[in-house]
Amino acid sequence: MPDRDTKIHAMPLPPYLVPRYRGWRATTYAENKIWYRKLADEGQNPRIMAIACCDSRVNVNGVFSAETGDIFLHRNIANVVPPYLPDGDPHGTSAALEYAVKVLRVAHVIVIGHTECGGVQGCQHMCSGKAPELETKESFVGRWLDILRPGYERVAGISDETEQLRALERETVVVSLENLWEFPFVREAVEAERLSLHGLIFDIGAGTLQHYLPEEGRFVTV
Amino acid sequence: MPDRDTKIHAMPLPPYLVPRYRGWRATTYAENKIWYRKLADEGQNPRIMAIACCDSRVNVNGVFSAETGDIFLHRNIANVVPPYLPDGDPHGTSAALEYAVKVLRVAHVIVIGHTECGGVQGCQHMCSGKAPELETKESFVGRWLDILRPGYERVAGISDETEQLRALERETVVVSLENLWEFPFVREAVEAERLSLHGLIFDIGAGTLQHYLPEEGRFVTV
Amino acid sequence: MPDRDTKIHAMPLPPYLVPRYRGWRATTYAENKIWYRKLADEGQNPRIMAIACCDSRVNVNGVFSAETGDIFLHRNIANVVPPYLPDGDPHGTSAALEYAVKVLRVAHVIVIGHTECGGVQGCQHMCSGKAPELETKESFVGRWLDILRPGYERVAGISDETEQLRALERETVVVSLENLWEFPFVREAVEAERLSLHGLIFDIGAGTLQHYLPEEGRFVTV
Amino acid sequence: MPDRDTKIHAMPLPPYLVPRYRGWRATTYAENKIWYRKLADEGQNPRIMAIACCDSRVNVNGVFSAETGDIFLHRNIANVVPPYLPDGDPHGTSAALEYAVKVLRVAHVIVIGHTECGGVQGCQHMCSGKAPELETKESFVGRWLDILRPGYERVAGISDETEQLRALERETVVVSLENLWEFPFVREAVEAERLSLHGLIFDIGAGTLQHYLPEEGRFVTV
Numbered sequence: 001m002p003d004r005d006t007k008i009h010a011m012p013l014p015p016y017l018v019p020r021y022r023g024w025r026a027t028t029y030a031e032n033k034i035w036y037r038k039l040a041d042e043g044q045n046p047r048i049m050a051i052a053c054c055d056s057r058v059n060v061n062g063v064f065s066a067e068t069g070d071i072f073l074h075r076n077i078a079n080v081v082p083p084y085l086p087d088g089d090p091h092g093t094s095a096a097l098e099y100a101v102k103v104l105r106v107a108h109v110i111v112i113g114h115t116e117c118g119g120v121q122g123c124q125h126m127c128s129g130k131a132p133e134l135e136t137k138e139s140f141v142g143r144w145l146d147i148l149r150p151g152y153e154r155v156a157g158i159s160d161e162t163e164q165l166r167a168l169e170r171e172t173v174v175v176s177l178e179n180l181w182e183f184p185f186v187r188e189a190v191e192a193e194r195l196s197l198h199g200l201i202f203d204i205g206a207g208t209l210q211h212y213l214p215e216e217g218r219f220v221t222v
Numbered sequence: 223m224p225d226r227d228t229k230i231h232a233m234p235l236p237p238y239l240v241p242r243y244r245g246w247r248a249t250t251y252a253e254n255k256i257w258y259r260k261l262a263d264e265g266q267n268p269r270i271m272a273i274a275c276c277d278s279r280v281n282v283n284g285v286f287s288a289e290t291g292d293i294f295l296h297r298n299i300a301n302v303v304p305p306y307l308p309d310g311d312p313h314g315t316s317a318a319l320e321y322a323v324k325v326l327r328v329a330h331v332i333v334i335g336h337t338e339c340g341g342v343q344g345c346q347h348m349c350s351g352k353a354p355e356l357e358t359k360e361s362f363v364g365r366w367l368d369i370l371r372p373g374y375e376r377v378a379g380i381s382d383e384t385e386q387l388r389a390l391e392r393e394t395v396v397v398s399l400e401n402l403w404e405f406p407f408v409r410e411a412v413e414a415e416r417l418s419l420h421g422l423i424f425d426i427g428a429g430t431l432q433h434y435l436p437e438e439g440r441f442v443t444v
Numbered sequence: 445m446p447d448r449d450t451k452i453h454a455m456p457l458p459p460y461l462v463p464r465y466r467g468w469r470a471t472t473y474a475e476n477k478i479w480y481r482k483l484a485d486e487g488q489n490p491r492i493m494a495i496a497c498c499d500s501r502v503n504v505n506g507v508f509s510a511e512t513g514d515i516f517l518h519r520n521i522a523n524v525v526p527p528y529l530p531d532g533d534p535h536g537t538s539a540a541l542e543y544a545v546k547v548l549r550v551a552h553v554i555v556i557g558h559t560e561c562g563g564v565q566g567c568q569h570m571c572s573g574k575a576p577e578l579e580t581k582e583s584f585v586g587r588w589l590d591i592l593r594p595g596y597e598r599v600a601g602i603s604d605e606t607e608q609l610r611a612l613e614r615e616t617v618v619v620s621l622e623n624l625w626e627f628p629f630v631r632e633a634v635e636a637e638r639l640s641l642h643g644l645i646f647d648i649g650a651g652t653l654q655h656y657l658p659e660e661g662r663f664v665t666v
Numbered sequence: 667m668p669d670r671d672t673k674i675h676a677m678p679l680p681p682y683l684v685p686r687y688r689g690w691r692a693t694t695y696a697e698n699k700i701w702y703r704k705l706a707d708e709g710q711n712p713r714i715m716a717i718a719c720c721d722s723r724v725n726v727n728g729v730f731s732a733e734t735g736d737i738f739l740h741r742n743i744a745n746v747v748p749p750y751l752p753d754g755d756p757h758g759t760s761a762a763l764e765y766a767v768k769v770l771r772v773a774h775v776i777v778i779g780h781t782e783c784g785g786v787q788g789c790q791h792m793c794s795g796k797a798p799e800l801e802t803k804e805s806f807v808g809r810w811l812d813i814l815r816p817g818y819e820r821v822a823g824i825s826d827e828t829e830q831l832r833a834l835e836r837e838t839v840v841v842s843l844e845n846l847w848e849f850p851f852v853r854e855a856v857e858a859e860r861l862s863l864h865g866l867i868f869d870i871g872a873g874t875l876q877h878y879l880p881e882e883g884r885f886v887t888v
Contacts, residue, residue: 008399008436011418013444014270014330015475016511020287021431021444023509023689028284029429030692039279040338040427046278048236054318056268056294057261061281062250065242068284074276075297076314077321088359092298092314095366096276099299103340103363108236116262118325137310141325144317177230196233205262207251209243214230222235222243253681256551256640257491267489269479287509287689289682329479418478452843452880455862457888458714458774464731465875465888472728473873483723484782484871490722492680498740498762500712501705503727506694506734509686516722519741520758521765532803536742536758539810540720543743547784547807552680560706562769581754585769588761621674640677649706651695653687658674666679666687 032068039069046072049100051093051176052112053079053119057204060112072100078119079111081176082147084183094183101185101195109180110198113173115205119145120169124161127152151175170219173199173212254290261291268294271322273315273398274334275301275341279426282334294322300341301333303398304369306405316405323407323417331402332420335395337427341367342391346383349374373397392441395421395434476512483513490516493544495537495620496556497523497563501648504556516544522563523555525620526591528627538627545629545639553624554642557617559649563589564613568605571596595619614663617643617656698734705735712738715766717759717842718778719745719785723870726778738766744785745777747842748813750849760849767851767861775846776864779839781871785811786835790827793818817841836885839865839878 013021029036049072052060060066060073074096082093100106113120123145125131134142151171158164177199180186189195199212201219210219235243251258271294272282282288282295296318304315322328335342345367347353356364373393380386399421402408411417421434423441432441457465473480493516496504504510504517518540526537544550557564567589569575578586595615602608621643624630633639643656645663654663679687695702715738718726726732726739740762748759766772779786789811791797800808817837824830843865846852855861865878867885876885 007403008396008434009403009412009419010399010421010434010436011475012435013332013420013422013431013433014418014479015472016509017286018444019509019694020686020689021285022693023686024285024287025429026692026696027688028685033429036279036429037427040425043338043340044278049276054271054294054296054322056266056291057258059283059290061283062290063243063246064239065246068281069278072276072278073297075295077317080314082312082314086360086362088365089311090304090366090369091362092302092304092366094362095299098362099341100276110235116265118265119321138308140308140313140316140320143310144312144314147312174230177232181229181231190231196236197231198235199232200235203262205259207247207255207258209235211235212230212232213234214232222240250681253677256638257680259637260549260551264489267486287682287686327482329482415481416478451847452840452878453847453856453863454843454865454878454880456879457776457864457866457875457877458862461730462888465729468729468731469873477873480723480873481871484869487782487784488722493720498715498738498765500710500735500738501702503734505725505727507687507690508683509690512725512728513722516720517741518720519739521761524758526756526758530804530806532809533755534748534810534813535806536746536748536810538806539743542806543785544720554679560709562709563765582752584752584757584760584764587754588756588758591756618674621676625673625675634675640680641675642679643676644679647706649703651691651699651702653679655679656674656676657678658676666684 036068044069044072044104046070046104046106048072048108048110049074049097049104049106050110050112051076051079051081053077053114053117055114055117058112058114058202063202063209072104072106077141077144078117078123078148078172079113079176080144080147080172081111081179083179097180097183098185101189105194107194108196108198109186110200111173111176111180112200112202113169114202115166115169117169117172120148120172121165123148123152124165124168127156148172148175170201173201177212258290266291266294266326268292268326268328270294270330270332271296271319271326271328272332272334273298273301273303275299275336275339277336277339280334280336280424285424285431294326294328299363299366300339300345300370300394301335301398302366302369302394303333303401305401319405320407323411327416329416330418330420331408332422333395333398333402334422334424335391336424337388337391339391339394342370342394343387345370345374346387346390349378370394370397392423395423399434480512488513488516488548490514490548490550492516492552492554493518493541493548493550494554494556495520495523495525497521497558497561499558499561501560502556502558502646507646507653516548516550521585521588522561522567522592522616523557523620524588524591524616525555525623527623541627542629545633549638551638552640552642553630554644555617555620555624556644556646557613558646559610559613561613561616564592564616565609567592567596568609568612571600592616592619614645617645621656702734710735710738710770712736712770712772714738714774714776715740715763715770715772716776716778717742717745717747719743719780719783721780721783723782724778724780724868729868729875738770738772743807743810744783744789744814744838745779745842746810746813746838747777747845749845763849764851767855771860773860774862774864775852776866777839777842777846778866778868779835780868781832781835783835783838786814786838787831789814789818790831790834793822814838814841836867839867843878
């Protein structure tokens with residue numbers, strides 16, 4: 001390991017996770033060792049890329065009974081796909097999307113929003129002028145949620161705050177679907193029928209999924 | 223739902239996922255309904271933020287027997303934390319970090335790298351001049367992996383390619399730990415003993431974890 | 445500290461525990477300090493209330509790899525839930541249950557019985573007339589185990605003593621589940637789908653768990 | 667399994683606990699199987715009885731690096747020992763105490779209070795007239811906390827509410843030590859030098875222990 005100029009701050013694995021990790025190794029890993037080795041040797045070949053929120057209550061692999069190797073999963077605040085902007089700066093979501101579509105050649109990109117999203121609520125407060133701390137240049141959360149402003153404008157007329165929040169949660173998915181379409185490699189893959197796009201809302205408390213049907217212009221329970 | 227100017231491309235949920243989702247609802251959801259409702263009503267209060275790779279073979283929740291509500295999970299290509307750059311542009315990883323530390327006040331931020339990482343291999347190829355397509359302004363993957371160039375420089379002298387790749391995988395975690403320390407709110411929380419940082423490497427085929435011990439300057443098997 | 449009329453008998457911490465406590469502080473506490481402070485500042489929010497026996501061989505937190513903050517744990521002899529009796533007298537188990545369900549709003553109440561239970565064996569001896577010392581008014585153990593008499597009556601016909609004991613151990617869980625249902629606040633929470641009840645038997649020597657399935661009327665290995 | 671007249675409400679083990687239990691069996695249990703079987707065959711022989719709070723943040727076995735078989739552990743709200751009252755009614759704490767001292771013949775009874783105790787705070791509110799809902803006959807929590815009223819009276823003169831709460835937390839231990847002394851079998855065992863009594867306060871956030879020294883009339887850091 002080379003010399004370091006920079007001070008590194010790192011602690012060992014939190015002790016309470018050690019028995020859980022050891023338990024996983026002695027059961028799930030031991031029972032699936034052949035598959036894990038095969039995945040390590042042959043590389044991943046996932047069928048799906050999912051873009052979901054970081055929220056600890058959204059378990060994409062769980063909801064789809066997915067297993068190791070099934071889903072290439074990008075998670076950011078409020079499941080946002082930013083606009084296509086090839087300006088030479090780093091864009092983590094766009095990089096993940098490019099890798100999934102061009103290298104892994106996934107068959108589906110699924111954007112999964114969810115109810116009770118703290119990020120979406122922050123966006124609502126910011127856009128309605130109630131969260132000036134999110135409007136500063138230094139607020140990473142605020143600048144990230146700026147991407148959703150076009151969505152807010154579409155629901156700004158809803159007077160009931162909770163109803164507006166529910167609508168804005170759905171709009172995060174729609175804005176992301178709109179932005180997806182601006183990526184040339186996405187459009188090309190969809191037009192070549194190598195890729196399909198999907199938009200979902202997951203209701204945490206009810207455990208239900210809705211998918212967006214563009215021909216109806218709304219979300220419909222699966 | 224308001225009018226749309228932009229064409230939206232979205233298909234219903236892929237049919238093969240429907241029975242899996244319905245199965246999840248009839249079993250895991252039904253058996254945990256009370257917990258999910260409580261999480262929806264009361265909000266999340268995760269103890270950990272984890273930053274892991276999008277790779278479909280890395281199942282953070284599985285390895286720690288974690289459940290819905292336990293881990294605030296950001297996943298991007300190569301588990302990168304970018305440098306601190308409050309320039310008013312959107313930075314998804316920095317936004318997730320800010321939300322976790324300042325709003326959720328998690329107790330731990332854990333960076334989890336892994337072996338056989340396609341992103342890290344791309345970085346290796348790019349930095350050694352073997353992947354000119356990643357060096358263009360338009361390559362989102364290339365521009366994202368630029369963040370890891372300081373890590374590459376430290377392992378550039380390793381002549382064996384596989385050995386260099388293994389070293390670079392570890393460096394992704396170290397670079398991210400270094401960058402974490404540049405975020406004022408991270409540093410402040412660590413110094414106030416409200417937050418600890420952790421760096422791990424997960425070996426996909428062997429199912430093992432190593433943690434980074436800065437006092438030894440190396441990764442050690444947990 | 446105010447004056448005392450009553451003589452207090454108390455010794456310092458037994459010396460052999462001092463190095464163990466100091467070791468815990470220098471390791472587990474030091475590594476989890478951030479989490480413990482957060483728990484102290486924000487209060488507990490456990491997902492589970494467990495009702496287990498005081499027996500030193502039953503380690504509920506261990507079996508579930510649970511950590512500080514996870515389980516609100518009441519332990520009494522033979523994991524008994526007494527009948528609902530709001531007579532104005534102190535009832536420790538009922539108080540713990542009320543606090544867990546009404547104040548903490550836990551999602552699960554789990555009754556955990558175990559094999560080789562000395563309390564249950566005492567109940568068996570008392571109910572079969574072999575332990576007159578437990579039948580006196582002054583016997584706290586006897587009067588406590590009276591609560592399990594309805595369970596004994598159901599197994600009284602089993603002639604093999606060991607087999608009867610095993611059956612009575614299971615009945616302690618069933619009687620407690622029956623009594624739980626008599627508490628209006630438990631019933632209300634279950635009916636509102638805010639709470640679920642669970643009955644387990646832990647086999648100390650075999651290290652196995654069985655759960656009670658009411659639709660089958662029996663315990664089944666997990 | 668005999669017929670049931672009463673409806674039983676019970677669900678299977680919550681699914682998220684299943685992998686943790688399986689992990690425990692494959693590691694901790696597998697590595698200690700010989701000891702667990704010995705404990706099952708020979709019965710328990712703990713050296714200590716501990717009386718602690720149900721609070722999920724108080725892990726007595728952890729603090730003393732205790733293992734399966736070491737501590738006979740009774741946990742109730744606010745670590746209360748009620749007055750000696752052999753009236754023929756069930757008293758769970760007194761039963762546990764009697765079993766520990768007379769049957770198991772433990773060498774130590776340790777009462778462990780803790781900071782930030784919700785039960786003690788409830789007692790404070792009730793005794794100062796701020797929690798009328800705890801004063802009803804139907805409140806199990808209130809009637810249980812009545813036992814601590816003599817402790818409240820001693821701290822009633824402290825005007826600062828937080829300071830009063832800290833003092834009352836300590837008084838819960840002192841009241842329990844006083845009540846312990848009223849149990850004839852406890853007094854007899856102490857006088858025969860077969861048993862010693864101990865009072866501790868555990869500070870959750872600071873991870874420290876204090877023990878009560880009657881000759882100084884106060885708690886002193888261990």
